[in-house]
Amino acid sequence: MNYKNSSNKILIDNNFTSLNFLETILVIEDSTFNQNFLKIVLENEEYRVLIGIDYESGIKIVQNQQVDLILLDVMLPKIDGFEICRLLKADSQTKDIPIIFMTALSNKEEKVKGLSLGAVDYITKPFQQEEVIARIQVHLKLRRLNLELDRQKQQLEQRVQERTAELSQALEELKKTQLQLVQREKISLLGQLVAGVAHEVNNPLGFISNNLHYANQYVQDLMNIVKLYQKQFPNPGHEIEEKIEESDLEHTLEDLPKLICSMKLGANRIHGMMQSLRNFSRSDRNQKKSVDIHDGLETTLMILQHRLQPRRKRPIIQVIKEYGNLPQVECYPGQLNQVFMNLLANAIDALEEGVGNREWGIGKSEFPTPQIKISTSLNNQQVTIRFTDNGQGMSESVQSNIFNSCFTTKPEGKGTGLGLLISYQIVVDQHGGELNCVSTLGKGTELTLKIPVRRSKASTV
Numbered sequence: 001m002n003y004k005n006s007s008n009k010i011l012i013d014n015n016f017t018s019l020n021f022l023e024t025i026l027v028i029e030d031s032t033f034n035q036n037f038l039k040i041v042l043e044n045e046e047y048r049v050l051i052g053i054d055y056e057s058g059i060k061i062v063q064n065q066q067v068d069l070i071l072l073d074v075m076l077p078k079i080d081g082f083e084i085c086r087l088l089k090a091d092s093q094t095k096d097i098p099i100i101f102m103t104a105l106s107n108k109e110e111k112v113k114g115l116s117l118g119a120v121d122y123i124t125k126p127f128q129q130e131e132v133i134a135r136i137q138v139h140l141k142l143r144r145l146n147l148e149l150d151r152q153k154q155q156l157e158q159r160v161q162e163r164t165a166e167l168s169q170a171l172e173e174l175k176k177t178q179l180q181l182v183q184r185e186k187i188s189l190l191g192q193l194v195a196g197v198a199h200e201v202n203n204p205l206g207f208i209s210n211n212l213h214y215a216n217q218y219v220q221d222l223m224n225i226v227k228l229y230q231k232q233f234p235n236p237g238h239e240i241e242e243k244i245e246e247s248d249l250e251h252t253l254e255d256l257p258k259l260i261c262s263m264k265l266g267a268n269r270i271h272g273m274m275q276s277l278r279n280f281s282r283s284d285r286n287q288k289k290s291v292d293i294h295d296g297l298e299t300t301l302m303i304l305q306h307r308l309q310p311r312r313k314r315p316i317i318q319v320i321k322e323y324g325n326l327p328q329v330e331c332y333p334g335q336l337n338q339v340f341m342n343l344l345a346n347a348i349d350a351l352e353e354g355v356g357n358r359e360w361g362i363g364k365s366e367f368p369t370p371q372i373k374i375s376t377s378l379n380n381q382q383v384t385i386r387f388t389d390n391g392q393g394m395s396e397s398v399q400s401n402i403f404n405s406c407f408t409t410k411p412e413g414k415g416t417g418l419g420l421l422i423s424y425q426i427v428v429d430q431h432g433g434e435l436n437c438v439s440t441l442g443k444g445t446e447l448t449l450k451i452p453v454r455r456s457k458a459s460t461v
């Protein structure tokens, strides 16, 4: 901090040292008498006085030393005081040093000209000691105040800049959080919808499954009775015989049990699917449970089944499973399902694009087949789940941005650019795990997530 004490010294304090500097006045004057007069008077007031006799010597001093005020004579050899004043005011390094002209008492034009060129004041010759000191003190004080004002202005500007940066960062964070909340809300609404549908389907499915059981019994009974009739009355008469032949009774009796059996299978399959949907959309998103990770993977694959089917430009996506032996993992299953969904959907999106410019080969061995490999393994009480696709892959610059909020290479409306960020937060923040990506442009991508089988208390968020 700089401040002026009662004598004309600037004290500079910092944590290490304390130095006293005298304020410096440069006198540019060619008369030795005036030089000596000013030197004695000003040094007596504890100012540091430097003398220049003309433009060159004066400018040299200003360029090499800190000068707080210049006393400038008008009448100088070669370059006069007005020209020196103009040059000093034109130079950014010296333009703020206050200049006081020294002029003859009677010369009004010189005073006006000096002030119009940027001088702050004038003193008249012959010098009046008190007047000289008073004017110099006023202008040095003004200069100190100006410097302080500048310093405060700079500080203020810097603070405004910092606050603006903080505010825009906060705004950015707010936007990101809003988007994430919207995505989470969407997924949770989707979950509720899916759970609702599963529930609604389950009721009528229950009637069908239960009644199929009785229907099977009744059909068996009826078939037994028909067979008994056939045995007791081998010749039932022309009309019945014709009807039996017409309806191919033998085939009906043989096919009916199979038909009921396949209806049972179908009902069981629907029941299984509804169970999976309910698991996927579990409302216990915020409760930890010990679960089989493979169940979550299977359910997610089942929900994405329609996206794996063949399209005009590509054959069916092959899913290769290399599941290891995993223990139950303590986790938030609903959230992990969301991660699997995001990673698998990204892999499918990448496979839609093909590999480089090549097309996927439909039934041709020389072309690659779109594939997603899911492998799981256990190492050091950590479960590793790896999703590898042979899709379009990513460039290095894309790769370095994938976990950033709202980063997407997909067309507007298709991708929000939040999938991987949210997956990262779920895996790393919620489960204390890791999520890493390795990708080669034109070859494919591998996303690896690692989740501890049981999270230690200390690392719980």
Ligand SMILES: Nc1ncnc2c1ncn2[C@@H]1O[C@H](COP(=O)(O)OP(=O)(O)OP(=O)(O)O)[C@@H](O)[C@H]1O
Binding pocket: 342, 346, 347, 350, 389, 391, 392, 393, 394, 398, 402, 407, 408, 409, 410, 414, 415, 416, 417, 418, 419, 420, 421, 444, 445
């Ligand atoms: N398996 C992958 N292969 C190639 N690129 C990928 C893969 N996974 C992610 N990416 C790239 O990373 C970007 C970010 O993925 P992220 O899942 O965060 O957002 P998104 O899929 O674009 O949108 P959404 O929010 O709907 O998931 C994608 O736009 C894509 O460029």
Ligand SMILES: [Mg+2]
Binding pocket: 342, 345, 346, 415, 419, 420
């Ligand atoms: Mg995505």
